[in-house]
Amino acid sequence: MPAHASTADASAAADTAVVLVNLGTPDAPNTAAVRRYLSEFLHDHRVVDLSRWLWCPLLHFAILPLRSGKVAHKYASIWLPEGSPLAVHTRRLAEAVQRELPQARVLHAMRYGQPSWKQLLAGLREQGVRRVLALPLYPQYSTSTTASVGDVLQAATGLETRLLHDYHADPAWVGAVADSIHRHRQHHGEGEHLLFSFHGLPQRFADAGDPYPRQCEAGARAIAHALGLSDGAWSLSYQSRFGRERWLEPATSDTLDALAARGVRKVDVVAPGFAVDCLETLEEVAIMLAADFAARGGELRYIPCLNDSPAHASALAGIARRELDAWT
Numbered sequence: 001m002p003a004h005a006s007t008a009d010a011s012a013a014a015d016t017a018v019v020l021v022n023l024g025t026p027d028a029p030n031t032a033a034v035r036r037y038l039s040e041f042l043h044d045h046r047v048v049d050l051s052r053w054l055w056c057p058l059l060h061f062a063i064l065p066l067r068s069g070k071v072a073h074k075y076a077s078i079w080l081p082e083g084s085p086l087a088v089h090t091r092r093l094a095e096a097v098q099r100e101l102p103q104a105r106v107l108h109a110m111r112y113g114q115p116s117w118k119q120l121l122a123g124l125r126e127q128g129v130r131r132v133l134a135l136p137l138y139p140q141y142s143t144s145t146t147a148s149v150g151d152v153l154q155a156a157t158g159l160e161t162r163l164l165h166d167y168h169a170d171p172a173w174v175g176a177v178a179d180s181i182h183r184h185r186q187h188h189g190e191g192e193h194l195l196f197s198f199h200g201l202p203q204r205f206a207d208a209g210d211p212y213p214r215q216c217e218a219g220a221r222a223i224a225h226a227l228g229l230s231d232g233a234w235s236l237s238y239q240s241r242f243g244r245e246r247w248l249e250p251a252t253s254d255t256l257d258a259l260a261a262r263g264v265r266k267v268d269v270v271a272p273g274f275a276v277d278c279l280e281t282l283e284e285v286a287i288m289l290a291a292d293f294a295a296r297g298g299e300l301r302y303i304p305c306l307n308d309s310p311a312h313a314s315a316l317a318g319i320a321r322r323e324l325d326a327w328t
């Protein structure tokens with residue numbers, strides 16, 4: 001805690017925890033660790049809502065054996081000396097938010113893998129924590145992500161709890177993303193087109209009322225507006241498709257193909273659905289999709305996530321402060 005924190009701040013900090021909760025990531029870039037992680041993730045009913053009789057055999061006998069090795073290779077291509085990018089950036093982001101929020105204990109946890117969200121909650125009461133505000137690191141609400149963080153929070157006993165629903169329209173967050181795009185374009189030159197690429201979701205979820213695609217659209221529009229972009233200068237697409245059913249469209253790969261076919265040579269891609277860089281941004285977009293676009297004669301310039309930037313920490317601290325003020 002910083003030296004300038006008051007005594008009132010200090011006692012609130014002791015009994016109030018703000019937890020940044022992210023998806024999770026493997027402990028190591030090898031087949032065994034990836035298999036453990038994928039097994040926990042893909043057993044969550046919020047993520048895959050198929051009948052267990054159908055899904056479990058498919059998962060254990062086909063998906064985990066076939067996918068784990070391949071995905072481990074992908075993780076190896078982006079692994080940092082300190083660990084998985086998602087884990088490293090999430091930890092640093094929590095440290096940066098703590099510096100901005102001395103009135104609470106700021107922690108981080110993962111819905112799948114380590115540090116475990118379930119285990120963290122179980123230990124907090126013994127450490128004198130009374131109130132827990134969960135900030136899922138998903139700007140847009142989805143039942144597959146945010147609600148799953150909420151399931152674990154609801155099961156916690158002996159704690160007063162709150163869950164942030166989403167922050168896709170928060171002005172400080174919109175401003176931070178717009179500013180990061182603006183600065184990247186100033187430094188690296190401006191592409192002919194800006195593509196907002198969000199993680200996909202089965203279309204079935206949206207049909208059942210999941211607000212995710214609406215929030216992606218509203219957030220992208222607000223960011224484009226803050227940048228002063230005309231309608232034709234940007235578009236939105238969905239990446240990271242999984243399985244055979246229909247997912248949200250258009251797919252990022254199809255949109256990039258269409259842009260290349262239209263003669264667009266320089267595309268800037270930003271992924272504001274991801275709070276921090278991870279496999280899906282660094283490997284799928286910045287390596288694989290960039291190589292595909294280069295093979296069609298173009299240049300894809302990836303704009304990094306907000307990660308632990310001061311503007312990101314300040315936006316999240318502001319959101320947390322507002323939630324805590326409304327609580328008392």
Ligand SMILES: C=CC1=C(C)c2cc3[nH]c(cc4nc(cc5[nH]c(cc1n2)c(C)c5CCC(=O)O)C(CCC(=O)O)=C4C)c(C)c3C=C
Nearest residue numbers: 023024025026047071086142144145199201242278279280
């Ligand atoms: C049915 C499967 C999946 C749904 C639904 C889904 C939704 C969803 N995911 C994110 C954010 C991330 N997903 C990441 C990795 C990832 N996602 C899936 C599947 C679904 N995601 C898988 C199987 C994986 C693992 C990699 C792979 O096997 O391809 C990550 C990155 C994790 C990392 O370690 O870096 C993030 C972040 C959102 C926001 C979302 C719903 C909107």
Ligand SMILES: [Fe+2]
Nearest residue numbers: 043056059060
């Ligand atoms: Fe199973």
Ligand SMILES: [Fe+2]
Nearest residue numbers: 023199240280
């Ligand atoms: Fe995912």
